[in-house]
Amino acid sequence: MLVADPPLAAEYRELRSRLAGLSDQEKAVELRTISLAVRRSIVEMISTAKLGHIGGDFSVTDIMVTCFAGVLNLDPARPHWPDRDRFVLSKGHCAAALYSTLAYCGFFPRAELATFMAPLSALNGHPNRVKVPGVETNSGPLGHGFPVATGAALAAKLDGRSWRTVVVLGDGEMQEGSNWEAAMTASHYELANLTAIVDRNRLQQGARTEDTKALEPLGDKWTSFGWELRDIDGHDHVAILQALEPSTSGRPVAIVANTIKGKGVSFMEDRVEWHHKVPSAEQVRLALEELV
Amino acid sequence: MSTEDTFDCRQDFADELIKLASSDERIVAVCNDSVGSSNLVGFREQFPERLINVGIAEQDLVGVGAGLANGGKIPFVSAAAPFLTGRALEQIKADAAYSNTHVILCGQSPGMAYGELGPTHHSIEDLSWMRAVADLPVVVPADPVQTRQAVRWAVENPGPVFIRIPRFKVPVVTPADAPFGPGLSNTLTDGDDVTVIAIGTLVSRALRAAELLRAEGIGLRVINMPFVDPFDTDAVLAAARETRGIVTAEEATVSGGLGAGVASLVATEHPVRMRILGVPNVFAPTGSASFLLEHFGLTADGIAAAARELLGHGRS
Incomplete structure (x- = not known):
């Protein structure tokens, strides 16, 4: 198990206390800067490993950074603290975005990111909670994180605890039936402490979601399953912050976050091949030039 | 009690579970519409809030169990063995075993207990499937004594376990003081x-x-x-x-x-x-x-x- 990097964890605590006093617009300025740093780190990880899922990493980065740096109640020095908020990455193939965010927040030293997918690294291609602090469940096969997040939210509700659970799902992942089983369970148990965010980048591994197995009308599906729906621009940090506000209906909250796969690097944006293409040295240089 | 007396171990499972749950609030039961067949009616009467029924949804069943464990609960995830192990095999692998969560998987009515209902309802593949999963103890109690030992051990052991809960009636074969644990016989x-x-x-x-x-x-x-x-x-x-x-x-x-x-x-x-x-x-x-x-x-x-x-x- 990796352990926290004390100076980074201290920086994280300072960041959180500084952000606490700011308006959403002011917070968003800082969160945008962090998102750029996380994207640069993802480029470096994937170019070193020569493996990864850069397109989905970039579509989910702003969501993930907003959760970890702006909203969730976490302590990198005590990753298993019982009253922490839970963040579940169900689209586990976007582990590089999660690791990069966790390292930024001090859950483990940033130098560890250079080992991404190297032999015997704790940073497997899909996250492992036994090895990486801040990971709540081992994901990778799709359709797993949402039921686990539902169970966690149910545990908090049974105990009357105030911690919350956020699960991030890929949009293609919504084709897995287990997610809709969980959507029914969360609705039945009125888990207002659960937020499900769909990274709606409209591309899955091989093609557009709507050309593969159509998800639309996606928002109506959530509503009909008994969820409070929030439809946002998933790259607008202010919108993400506001969408992560508590449920107003007593029902679980679904955020359909409209995103762009490959967001931030012009030649990757909305292009299906960047699901798991690895950038060349020249493309890395161009990408890092854009991510400033 | 005669040596000829035989028992449906689901009753011992339920009695031991209720006994432990009375003194340990972390214990919850999670089932897939199997309140009756998992013999959880008594548990529901005593602890209505702690009986979680996810409906007919075994993948969700195991995932929710893993999440409850993440939230500090000790979930007894219970379903007919063929559906628990077959339908939710990947959840058992990834969410329970690989994630090393304290999920107690209770395969009810295993083997050919549902004889006439046919091979869809037989659970004869479960031991092959469960043994193939790393870091997942597999327990097959032989009688009421071992069923109760298994329930107690599962609460104490911090990781996942799969337990077959027998329905086919069996006599008592285990001495009361028999040792019980991984690697013991x-x-x-x-x-x-x-x-x-x-x-x-x-x-x-x-x-x-x-x-x-x-x-x-x-x-x-x-x-x-x-x-x-x-x-x-x-x-x-x-x-x-x-x-x-x-x-x-x-x-x-x-x-x-x-x-x-x-x-x-x-x-x-x-x-x-x-x-x-x-x-x-x-x-x-x-x-x-x-x-x-x-x-x-x-x-x-x-x-x-x-x-x-x-x-x-x-x-x-």
């Missing part, structure tokens, strides 16, 4: 000729086989091996060294269960003749559980015959 009869390693419904049948063979002057060592994984390798290797052959007996397909595990060990460490009794990788015909156990030779006579064969006293 109970030697129920001493014998130097042949060893029978049996689990679940087959243990009492193995004991009857020992009686039959005693009358013929053959000493049968009967070992009850509730932990199919990790099993008692010392007892197996001692049997390989000290007796002339090993018969394994299980209400499961022979492709990957107890017999396969024992054979793999003795083949590499101390080769010895074996007979592996179980279901020979076929879908069972229509019939009651009793009929099907007879049909596949999973009886005292069948075990005795296998032991005789190993001694060269029967057909080879």
Whole structure:
């Protein structure tokens, strides 16, 4: 198990206390800067490993950074603290975005990111909670994180605890039936402490979601399953912050976050091949030039 | 209590669960519309908030169980064994075992307990599937005593476990003070000729086989091996060294269960003749559980015959 990097964890605590006093617009300025740093780190990880899922990493980065740096109640020095908020990455193939965010927040030293997918690294291609602090469940096969997040939210509700659970799902992942089983369970148990965010980048591994197995009308599906729906621009940090506000209906909250796969690097944006293409040295240089 | 009395272990499962839950608020029961068949009606009456029914949704069932464990609960995730292990196999692998969560997977009515309902409702593949998953202890209680031991052990052990909860009625075969844990077994009869390693419904049948063979002057060592994984390798290797052959007996397909595990060990460490009794990788015909156990030779006579064969006293 990796352990926290004390100076980074201290920086994280300072960041959180500084952000606490700011308006959403002011917070968003800082969160945008962090998102750029996380994207640069993802480029470096994937170019070193020569493996990864850069397109989905970039579509989910702003969501993930907003959760970890702006909203969730976490302590990198005590990753298993019982009253922490839970963040579940169900689209586990976007582990590089999660690791990069966790390292930024001090859950483990940033130098560890250079080992991404190297032999015997704790940073497997899909996250492992036994090895990486801040990971709540081992994901990778799709359709797993949402039921686990539902169970966690149910545990908090049974105990009357105030911690919350956020699960991030890929949009293609919504084709897995287990997610809709969980959507029914969360609705039945009125888990207002659960937020499900769909990274709606409209591309899955091989093609557009709507050309593969159509998800639309996606928002109506959530509503009909008994969820409070929030439809946002998933790259607008202010919108993400506001969408992560508590449920107003007593029902679980679904955020359909409209995103762009490959967001931030012009030649990757909305292009299906960047699901798991690895950038060349020249493309890395161009990408890092854009991510400033 | 007569030695002929037999018991549906689901009652002992439920009674022990309620007893432990009375003093441990972390314990919850999670089921898939199986409140009745998992014998959780009494639990629901006593702890209505702690009985979580996710409906007919086994993937969700196991995932929700893992999430409850993440949130500090000790979930007894309970469903008919064929659906729990077959439908949610990947959740058992990823969410329970690989994630190392304290999820207690309770496979109700395993083996061919649902005899006439057919192979869709038989759980004979479960031991092969569960044994193939790393870091997942697999427990097959033989009677009410071991069922209660399994429930208690599962609460104490911080990781995941799969327990078969027997429905087919069985007599008590386990002494009250018998040890119970990973890598432990109970030697129920001493014998130097042949060893029978049996689990679940087959243990009492193995004991009857020992009686039959005693009358013929053959000493049968009967070992009850509730932990199919990790099993008692010392007892197996001692049997390989000290007796002339090993018969394994299980209400499961022979492709990957107890017999396969024992054979793999003795083949590499101390080769010895074996007979592996179980279901020979076929879908069972229509019939009651009793009929099907007879049909596949999973009886005292069948075990005795296998032991005789190993001694060269029967057909080879």
